[in-house]
Amino acid sequence: KNQVEQSPQSLIILEGKNCTLQCNYTVSPFSNLRWYKQDTGRGPVSLTIMTFSENTKSNGRYTATLDADTKQSSLHITASQLSDSASYICVVISGGYNKLIFGAGTRLAVHP
């Protein structure tokens, strides 16, 4: 069964600290993996897109990694800011049908 599991479910960190969010998937065949950021009261916004051959991709203070062998991805946030408080959703697109498989998200709270 195609699934995307994210951990932790929620996380609280202090402003300025780093954190890493995890995503494990069992989707096959694999096309690409995306991380979305969803602010409270807003729709998800794409942060990164990674294909099978990419191991790492950065977008400012956000760095995503992908290990296609172990089917794991992580999103690392450096020097967190209050505006990073949001839900982060991992989405895996299956090959062939281009079906999006969503994780339940990690809710991050950055405190001053």
Next chain:
Amino acid sequence: ETGVTQTPRHLVMGMTNKKSLKCEQHLGHNAMYWYKQSAKKPLELMFVYNFKEQTENNSVPSRFSPECPNSSHLFLHLHTLQPEDSALYLCASSPGTGPETQYFGPGTRLLVL
């Protein structure tokens, strides 16, 4: 802003009411989607439209009725809903139904009493 707007942003309705959600995209995309987002659960795809034609219905109950009059507008008509239908309803659009990035609207927060 993502170029996808949704109205209303919040809606409270009784189980016997009829209401409609509206989505409009200003991106020139051909594909539009309705998703349901419940607390602590993954987004659930409800409907997919491509060039105004419905291409996917994810076993959605008939009390949800979509309408796509053109590639820029998408509606979700609601009638005789249940309390468990309370959720955030998100609209999205993309250039096509391939692996392109989907752009999401802000959602409509629905509460069914």
